[in-house]
Amino acid sequence: MRSGAGTDARIGYFRFGVEFMTPAIPAGMFAQSVTEVEHYTNTLFRFRITRPESFRFRSGEFVMIGLPGHDRPVFRAYSIASPAWDDQLEFYSIKVPDGPLTEHLQRIQPGDTVLMRPKPTGTLVNDALLGGDRVYMFATGTGVAPFASLIRDPETYQKFGQVILCHCCRTVAELTYGRNLVASLADDPLVGEAAALQLRHYTSATREEHPHRGRLTELLATGQLFTDLGLPPIEPDCDRGMICGSAAMLRDTKSALESFGLVEGSNNAPATFVIERSFVG
Ligand code: A2P
Numbered sequence: 001m002r003s004g005a006g007t008d009a010r011i012g013y014f015r016f017g018v019e020f021m022t023p024a025i026p027a028g029m030f031a032q033s034v035t036e037v038e039h040y041t042n043t044l045f046r047f048r049i050t051r052p053e054s055f056r057f058r059s060g061e062f063v064m065i066g067l068p069g070h071d072r073p074v075f076r077a078y079s080i081a082s083p084a085w086d087d088q089l090e091f092y093s094i095k096v097p098d099g100p101l102t103e104h105l106q107r108i109q110p111g112d113t114v115l116m117r118p119k120p121t122g123t124l125v126n127d128a129l130l131g132g133d134r135v136y137m138f139a140t141g142t143g144v145a146p147f148a149s150l151i152r153d154p155e156t157y158q159k160f161g162q163v164i165l166c167h168c169c170r171t172v173a174e175l176t177y178g179r180n181l182v183a184s185l186a187d188d189p190l191v192g193e194a195a196a197l198q199l200r201h202y203t204s205a206t207r208e209e210h211p212h213r214g215r216l217t218e219l220l221a222t223g224q225l226f227t228d229l230g231l232p233p234i235e236p237d238c239d240r241g242m243i244c245g246s247a248a249m250l251r252d253t254k255s256a257l258e259s260f261g262l263v264e265g266s267n268n269a270p271a272t273f274v275i276e277r278s279f280v281g
Contacts, residue, residue: 025068030055030116034108035088040176044142045106046081046092049114057120058127059084059153060146060242062278064117065091067104073115074100077278079145079244080120083152085190089116092145092177124242124276126150126159128265132272133238134231135160138216138253139167140245144178146276147244151185157194160240164200164229168216170207178203202229217252234260241273250275 025031032049039045057063057080066073082090095106108114124146129135135156137147144167150156156163167178178201185195204212204219212219212228219225226233234241234257241257243250254264257273265271 025113025115026073028118030118031068031113032089032116034110034112034114036110037108039106041171041173043095044093044174044177045095046090046177047105047108047114048082048088048090049116051087051089052116052118055089055116055118055120057084058122058125059149059155060124060126060276061120061122062146062276063089063120065105066101066115066117067108068113068115069104075115075117076101079122079124079149079276081145081148083149085153090148092142092148094142122146122276122278123266123274124150124244125267125274126153126155128267128270128274129159129240129242130265130270130272131159132240133160134162134164135240135242136234137163137165138241138243138245139165139178140216140249141169141174143244143246143249143276145244147242148178148181150242151182151195151199152188152191154191154194157191157198160198162198162200163195164202164231166202166204166216166225168204168206168214170205172205172208172210175203175205200229215249215252217249217256220253220256234262236261236263236272239272243273243275250277 030052034049036048062077062079064075065078066075078091080089081092096102139147147165169175182201185192241262243253262272265274
């Protein structure tokens with residue numbers, strides 16, 4: 001297996017002792033090996049792939065992912081869930097029944113090939129926010145992926161005094177990826193110490209019993225989220241926000257943050273909150 005942008009080759013690989021030939025890799029595309037796959041529920045899984053040596057990105061950005069095997073492979077935007085310093089790339093994905101990409105992607109195994117377009121992009125990055133005392137990260141479902149990258153990046157802890165990851169899912173099982181990740185930070189040599197002091201993880205479920213029930217937008221509107229965290233309501237002078245979820249969740253959380261006086265920022269004009277609009281759940 002080899003990797004690298006600009007290849008246009010047929011790649012041979014073995015499974016069960018039989019050599020298969022994967023179809024041609026489109027020019028200008030990275031072809032990477034799957035290194036690990038973990039399934040959480042019948043709708044959620046994560047996978048890791050090798051990282052091309054020349055590939056650079058900022059924590060929180062996304063990239064287009066596809067699978068070889070078709071004349072015109074289907075690509076979808078995937079937030080990179082691993083931090084910018086990691087030597088592999090991690091992705092967290094939903095399994096969409098009959099989804100043109102995830103129907104196949106959910107069956108990948110270590111050693112398989114995943115295609116990746118070479119240019120990462122996105123607005124859910126530290127650069128698009130002004131510094132502050134606290135950054136709230138609001139995620140629903142697989143929208144936690146870019147934050148999985150950002151909470152493993154030392155820069156996040158340098159830029160913000162407190163990092164509050166708020167993750168809401170329909171069921172408690174869907175919170176597992178985020179929970180495992182936060183727990184793993186205790187042993188993380190790079191951010192473990194900072195995370196222990198500065199990171200808070202707030203989870204809520206909407207369709208099952210859980211200590212915190214309800215949508216993040218409802219918990220913001222009632223102030224319950226602040227009561228639970230023991231913090232004052234969001235204040236534009238010191239608080240920052242980042243949002244990732246479905247289109248409806250982005251819209252509603254954006255108006256919630258605007259009602260606190262936060263202003264949307266971008267790479268060119270950093271401000272007090274940012275949204276990732278290209279996210280596909
Ligand atoms: P709910 O169960 O009330 O729909 P989904 O899987 O549909 O993306 O939802 C993930 C989580 O996001 C669910 O807990 C869901 O709550 C919640 N959610 C859905 N739409 C919104 C919205 N417009 N604003 C805030 N949270 C939302």
